Amino acid sequence: MPLVKVSYMSSLRSALGGAESLEIEATTLRQLMSKLLAKYPRLQKHLDEGIALAVNGEIYRDNWDVEIREGTEVYLMPRIQGG
Amino acid sequence: MGNDPSYTNQKFKVIGSRVQRPDGVDKVTGRARYGADYNAPGQLVGLFLRSPHAHARILKISTSRAEKLSGVKAIITSADLPDLTNGDNAARDILENCMARGRALYDGHAVAAVAAVDEQTAKKALKLIKVTYEVLPHVTDVDEAMKPEAPVIHEDMYTAGIEPRPTKPSNLYNVAEFGHGDVEAGFAEADLIVEKSYKTEQTHQGYIEPHACVASVNPDGTGELWVTTQGHFTYRSVCASLLGMDIAKLKVTSSEIGGGFGGKTHVWIEPITLALSRKANRPVKAVMSREEVFRASGPTSSTSIDIKIGAKKDGTVTAAFAALRYQGGAFRGAIPGMPWAMIGAMTSFACYNLANVKSVGYDVVVNRPKVAAYRAPSAPMIAFAVESTMDMVAKELGMDPVDFRIRNAAREGTRACYGPVYGPIGIGATLEAVKNHPHMRARLKKNQGRGMACGFWFNFGGQTCTDLNIATDGSVTLTVGTIDVGGSRASLSLIAAEELGIPYEQVKAHIADTGSLGHNDTTEGSRGTFSSGMAAIFAARQAIGVLRERAAIMWNIPVEDVAWEAGSAKAIGSKHRKLKPLSLAEIAAASPTTGGPIAGHNESVPDNAGVSFASHICDVEVDPETGGTRVIRYTVVQDAGKAIHPTYVEGQMQGGAAQGIGWALNEEYIYGEDGRLQNPGFLDYRIPVCSDLPFIDTQILEIPNPNHPYGVRGVGETSIVPPLAAIGNAISNAVGVRMNHVPMSPPRILKALEQLDAT
Numbered sequence: 001m002p003l004v005k006v007s008y009m010s011s012l013r014s015a016l017g018g019a020e021s022l023e024i025e026a027t028t029l030r031q032l033m034s035k036l037l038a039k040y041p042r043l044q045k046h047l048d049e050g051i052a053l054a055v056n057g058e059i060y061r062d063n064w065d066v067e068i069r070e071g072t073e074v075y076l077m078p079r080i081q082g083g
Numbered sequence: 084m085g086n087d088p089s090y091t092n093q094k095f096k097v098i099g100s101r102v103q104r105p106d107g108v109d110k111v112t113g114r115a116r117y118g119a120d121y122n123a124p125g126q127l128v129g130l131f132l133r134s135p136h137a138h139a140r141i142l143k144i145s146t147s148r149a150e151k152l153s154g155v156k157a158i159i160t161s162a163d164l165p166d167l168t169n170g171d172n173a174a175r176d177i178l179e180n181c182m183a184r185g186r187a188l189y190d191g192h193a194v195a196a197v198a199a200v201d202e203q204t205a206k207k208a209l210k211l212i213k214v215t216y217e218v219l220p221h222v223t224d225v226d227e228a229m230k231p232e233a234p235v236i237h238e239d240m241y242t243a244g245i246e247p248r249p250t251k252p253s254n255l256y257n258v259a260e261f262g263h264g265d266v267e268a269g270f271a272e273a274d275l276i277v278e279k280s281y282k283t284e285q286t287h288q289g290y291i292e293p294h295a296c297v298a299s300v301n302p303d304g305t306g307e308l309w310v311t312t313q314g315h316f317t318y319r320s321v322c323a324s325l326l327g328m329d330i331a332k333l334k335v336t337s338s339e340i341g342g343g344f345g346g347k348t349h350v351w352i353e354p355i356t357l358a359l360s361r362k363a364n365r366p367v368k369a370v371m372s373r374e375e376v377f378r379a380s381g382p383t384s385s386t387s388i389d390i391k392i393g394a395k396k397d398g399t400v401t402a403a404f405a406a407l408r409y410q411g412g413a414f415r416g417a418i419p420g421m422p423w424a425m426i427g428a429m430t431s432f433a434c435y436n437l438a439n440v441k442s443v444g445y446d447v448v449v450n451r452p453k454v455a456a457y458r459a460p461s462a463p464m465i466a467f468a469v470e471s472t473m474d475m476v477a478k479e480l481g482m483d484p485v486d487f488r489i490r491n492a493a494r495e496g497t498r499a500c501y502g503p504v505y506g507p508i509g510i511g512a513t514l515e516a517v518k519n520h521p522h523m524r525a526r527l528k529k530n531q532g533r534g535m536a537c538g539f540w541f542n543f544g545g546q547t548c549t550d551l552n553i554a555t556d557g558s559v560t561l562t563v564g565t566i567d568v569g570g571s572r573a574s575l576s577l578i579a580a581e582e583l584g585i586p587y588e589q590v591k592a593h594i595a596d597t598g599s600l601g602h603n604d605t606t607e608g609s610r611g612t613f614s615s616g617m618a619a620i621f622a623a624r625q626a627i628g629v630l631r632e633r634a635a636i637m638w639n640i641p642v643e644d645v646a647w648e649a650g651s652a653k654a655i656g657s658k659h660r661k662l663k664p665l666s667l668a669e670i671a672a673a674s675p676t677t678g679g680p681i682a683g684h685n686e687s688v689p690d691n692a693g694v695s696f697a698s699h700i701c702d703v704e705v706d707p708e709t710g711g712t713r714v715i716r717y718t719v720v721q722d723a724g725k726a727i728h729p730t731y732v733e734g735q736m737q738g739g740a741a742q743g744i745g746w747a748l749n750e751e752y753i754y755g756e757d758g759r760l761q762n763p764g765f766l767d768y769r770i771p772v773c774s775d776l777p778f779i780d781t782q783i784l785e786i787p788n789p790n791h792p793y794g795v796r797g798v799g800e801t802s803i804v805p806p807l808a809a810i811g812n813a814i815s816n817a818v819g820v821r822m823n824h825v826p827m828s829p830p831r832i833l834k835a836l837e838q839l840d841a842t
Contacts, residue, residue, distance in 0.1 A: 009502060010260045011244045050421065054503035058790065061543060062688040075503040078259075080421050080429070082543060082608030082800055083288075083345020083456035 001025040002069050004032060008076035015042040029053050029064040032074060050079030086621045088689065090789045097580050098793060101730045102587045104573045106339065115339045118295030118311030119370045126297060127156050127198040129359050129369035130205040131352065132212050133379060134187030134194055137221035137450040137758025138234070141185055141214060144195055149211035154204035157363035158212070159196045159355055161185070167327050176414040178325050180453045181354050187216070188236065188413035189450045190759040191378025193352075198359040198367045221450040221758040225410040226387045228254040228449045236413060236448050254448045256415050259425035261501050262441035269402025269439030273393025277475045281468040283807070283825040285385040285410075285752035288457050289742070289770045292341025293376045298356040299366035305332045306357060311340050313347040313566050314605025319597045325354045326361070333357075336596040337566050344742070345456030348607045351380050377763035381455020382752060384409040384423045388468040398482050398490045402439040403500075405431045407465055411446055412453040422446035423454055427461035429501035430804075431469055433539035434488070434510050434696060436497040450758055456607060458739060459540040459800035463746065463807050467825055470536035470808030475821065484812070485518045488537060488698075509722025509786040510537060510696035516782055517698045522718045531704045531715065532817025538697045538804025542797025543608030544689035548601035549618035551579060551626050551683040555675065557668025559583065561592040561622075563615045564603030569738075569799050570731035571611040577727055578616050578793070582623035584650030585667055601686050609797025612727060613692045613788075618685040620792055626683030633677045634665045693788035693796030697721040699740065701809040705817045710833035712814060714744055717806075718780040724788045724796030736802040737779040743806025745771040751826050 007021040016022065017040060026032035033053075037043055052061040054075040060066055061079050068074065109115040146158045161184040168174035178184070183194045195212050199205035220234035227233055235252050242249050244258040270276055296310035306328060312318050315335040323330045340347065352369045360367040371380070391404040409424035416422040424444030431442040442465075477487035492511045498504050517523065517535055527533060550562040561579045565571060572592040580587045604610070627647045634652030635642040638659070646655050651664040674681050702716040719736040726732040749769045753761040762768045787794025807825055815821050820835040 007502060011258075014246060057499070057503045057506045058691045059503070059541065059543075059694075060690040062545060063690040066690075073504060077502050078421060078425060078429070080426050080541065080543075081348070081456065081460075081605075082541065082610075082797075083343075083348065083458040083460050 001027055002072065004068055005073045006032070006076065007073060009078065012046055012076055015046060016040050027067060029055070029060060029066050029068065029074070032068065033064060052077050052079040085624065088617060088790055088792060090787050090794045091792055095581060097577050097587050098725070098727055099729060101728065102573060102577065104570060105576065105592065106567070106572060117292050117341050118338045121297045121309040121338060122368065123297050123299055123366035126366040126368045127200060127363055128202045128205045129196060129198050129356050129367040130209055131193045131375065132195040132209045133375070134183065134190060134192040135759065136187055136216055136218050137190050137223065138219040138236070139187045139216035140219060141183060141187060141194060142217055143215040145213040146195065149197065149208040152204065152208050152211060154200040155197060155208045156200065156365060157198040157359050158208070159358050159362060160194065163358060163362065167325065172415065174324060177321060177350060180414060181350065189452050191375065191452060193355065193379065196355045196359055198363045222254070223449050223451055223754045223758050225385055225408050225447050225449060228410065228447050229408065229445070236450065240448065255445055256448055257422040257425065257446040259422065259428055259444045260441065261428050263498055264439030266402045266404050266439045266441045270393040272401045274396045275476065275479055276391065276393040277472055277479060278391045279472050279475065279823060281388045281390070281471065281823045283386045283464040283467060285382050285451065286746050286750040287377060287382040287768065288342065288344035288346040289745070290342025290344060290346055293371040293373060294351050294380060295370040296353050296356050297366055297368045298353070298360040300357055300361035302364060304328060308333065308335045308353060308357060309338060310335060310353055311338045311347060313340065313343040313568055313607060315566065316564060316597050316602045317605045318350055318353055321350050322354045322357055326357055334596055334598045337594055340566060340568055343568055344458045345460055345607060346381050348605050349381055349455050373765065374763040377768065378760050379452055381453055383457035384411060384454050384461065384464070386464045388465060390468045390472040392472050392476050394476050394480060396480065398480055398487050400435065400437055400491045403432050403437050405442040405465065405469065406445070407431070407442065408445045408447060409461060410449040410451065410454070412451045413448055414453045416446065423461045427465040430462040430539050431465045432500040434493055434537040435491045436493045437500065440500045442500060458742065458803045462538065462540055462804045463743060466536065466538050466804045467807035467811060470805065471811050471821070471823070474534070474812045474815065485514060485535060489514045489518070507789065508694060508696060509784055512784050512786060513696050513698040513720045513722055516720045516784060517700055520700060520718060520720070520782070522700045522716060522780065525716065527702065530707060530817055531702060532813045532815065533700065533702050534809045534812025534816055535698060535700045536805040536808035536812060538801055540695050540801040540804060541608070542613070542692035542695055543610050544614045544692045545604030545610050546602050546688050547614040547618045548603055548686040549615055549622045549684070550600065551619065551622040553626060553667065553671050553681040555671050557589065557666070557671045559585070559590045561590055561619055562595045562600060563592060564595050564600040565611045565615040566606040567594060568606050568611065569735055570728060571615060573731060574612045574727040575615055575619050578619045579623050582620055583627065583667060584648070608692065609799040610692060613791060613795050613797055614689045616727065616795055617689045617791060618687055621685040621687065622683035624683070625685065626681060629681050629683065630667060630670050633670050633674060633681065636677045637665060637670065637673055638662055691790035693724060693790065695722055695797055695801040697801045697805055699805040699809040701806070701813045703810060703813040703817055705814055705832065707818060707836055710829035710836065712748055712827060712832060714777055714810065716777055718782065719802055720782045720784065721801055722784045722786045723798045725785055725794035726783050727793070727795060729783060732783055732798050733781045735799045736781045739800065739802025740779050740806050741771060741776055743803045744776060744810065747807045747810040747825060747827055749826050749828055751828070
């Protein structure tokens with residue numbers, strides 16, 4: 001299973017254990033988020049408020065069935081909208 | 084093929100052509116129906132009573148005299164609107180913004196609404212409603228609201244995003260920080276540091292069509308809403324949840340839209356109009372006046388920003404810092420988890436490749452209307468501050484401002500200031516295009532100056548559902564659920580025609596009501612053509628599959644032996660060489676006997692609309708006697724992905740620039756000491772008209788989005804980001820004053836010139 005580096009905005013740091021980034025094994029974004037929530041339940045509040053996932057710079061707001069590969073960087077960022 | 088969204092670099096037949104817009108004739112002949120053009124039999128007139136105070140406790144609302152007035156059919160106050168939001172703070176804010184609950188939080192906040200048989204009666208009834216207020220201290224300025232002595236607007240508001248959690252409530256509701264590296268070390272490394280503070284005033288999207296709707300709720304709990312909106316599915320969900328209705332029992336039909344730019348992504352009068360209809364048991368029509376639009380819809384934030392940029396003598400930026408203070412009106416961000424300053428912080432230095440960068444967004448509540456999205460929301464203000472400071476650094480270094488930006492431009496592999504690492508991006512290409520543009524070599528006269536600036540916006544996809552139906556004569560109906568705010572019906576028809584291999588004129592795109600398609604997200608984030616375009620491609624491909632099956636039936640051959648080429652089914656293989664191709668129209672004509680209607684459908688959640696960059700060039704002439712500034716030449720260069728309909732793409736680029744020019748030079752919410760808006764009309768809040776603007780030149784850079792089959796990326800928002808700074812830089816180069824307060828109106832420029840003379 002690919003080992004993924006997960007980075008995030010600073011406001012998520014305390015909910016994710018305090019480190020600047022972490023590594024987790026996952027094959028899809030959905031699996032990654034499921035594992036993160038299981039380990040860090042405080043993340044749920046931020047997820048409810050809206051989180052988007054950047055996979056190697058490409059932003060996914062809704063489609064979490066995306067497959068991820070070894071060495072991928074996933075960045076958790078606010079789920080913002082436009083005008 | 085299939086539903087793979089990857090870019091294929093195919094050759095196009097109709098994509099990229101400048102076909103006639105399908106809504107053009109209706110609009111120029113007055114047939115197009117906007118929100119206020121809908122009427123229902125027996126409809127009542129709905130009007131709103133609004134607070135004259137910036138902040139006041141509502142002690143009592145007496146409606147008894149109004150209720151007795153003949154012709155009054157319903158009156159609504161917050162007492163008629165139970166809180167059904169179940170702890171959802173964002174939904175409760177929407178409910179409270181639609182109708183004050185115990186306190187009026189800004190000048191114009193609705194406190195009651197009336198439905199009556201005609202406008203005259205409704206106006207009389209509003210006068211008969213007696214509201215007893217206890218006026219409270221107010222604050223309308225973002226910096227004042229952050230001071231310890233400021234009146235606290237919400238006693239239950241504790242700053243989020245900082246630890247430990249504050250022990251006292253305040254008007255600062257969120258702090259968000261982005262960045263990487265070590266900015267202090269970066270500044271220590273710099274040969275030059277420039278610091279500057281900026282302010283930008285509140286502006287309105289300025290859409291010409293005011294908010295308008297007709298609501299009809301039946302005794303059986305079903306209802307209909309005809310409304311001008313950027314997102315009728317979202318309006319349906321929000322209104323139904325606030326009023327305790329089943330979502331599927333409320334049908335929302337969107338009108339043509341006379342501009343939205345983000346302001347029609349949120350509900351304002353619609354839930355209350357539905358509530359009036361439910362209470363009166365009659366349809367109710369409500370149309371905001373222009374004054375109401377200014378006072379009680381959703382303008383953008385006013386801001387206060389500090390910038391610090393350090394650079395080496397060779398032009399390399401070593402560190403950049405921004406502190407952004409944005410007011411969101413009387414409520415938290417319009418979207419949960421999306422405070423305005425936070426978005427500004429994310430976009431702040433997105434154009435640049437920086438080793439050390441930090442942006443901190445401070446979101447603040449004040450006694451002003453609830454802020455809504457406005458085209459690339461939050462980005463133009465921070466771009467004004469960053470791009471002005473970048474010009475100052477370039478000047479101090481003695482570098483050309485374009486070369487300075489090229490040296491520091493973000494590129495593939497750059498870690499963006501908001502966190503992720505960029506894939507292929509186009510900021511460098513826009514800067515090179517600016518550098519080589521003839522505009523940069525044109526001569527300037529006395530009191531004229533040239534400026535340039537860069538801008539960034541994200542772009543988004545979202546939930547999308549589309550139908551494609553083929554009639555028996557071969558004409559095609561494309562039914563989409565994304566509101567057409569900027570020409571998407573033409574673009575989507577082009578896409579369907581391209582896929583099917585038929586002429587553009589054979590396709591008609593419609594916007595469906597909410598009962599006719601699955602949920603579609605609001606048209607925001609420059610998603611319309613990207614998302615519905617992708618859905619249209621996949622729906623057309625599904626329809627082609629059906630067409631091939633029907634041709635196979637007609638020929639009595641296996642479907643695997645049927646290919647679709649240039650709008651016709653062709654039998655492949657030597658054994659079928661005598662079979663002549665069947666056109667789409669021939670297959671459609673036979674459809675009643677080959678299996679019935681031919682259709683394609685797609686529901687999807689396209690993502691990766693592709694980030695977008697723009698670089699603008701602007702020439703201005705400043706009158707030193709009056710301080711008046713005139714834009715005399717303007718050029719927009721934008722990385723727009725594949726331009727499906729280039730005229731519309733150019734129009735988006737021009738429209739954003741025009742709005743940015745108005746924001747830069749004139750537009751401003753002016754509040755009095757009493758906290759009341761002083762200029763709620765187009766006479767005193769001056770948006771640019773045609774005679775104020777030069778022709779805005781455009782250069783589309785078609786850098787394909789790798790995550791769309793045609794390379795499409797969002798287009799509509801980025802072009803409003805650079806103008807404030809481009810104009811500020813041009814003014815500085817024209818008359819030598821560095822403006823740090825937007826709008827750069829004649830009084831502010833005169834004052835700056837006087838200060839320059841005095842030094």
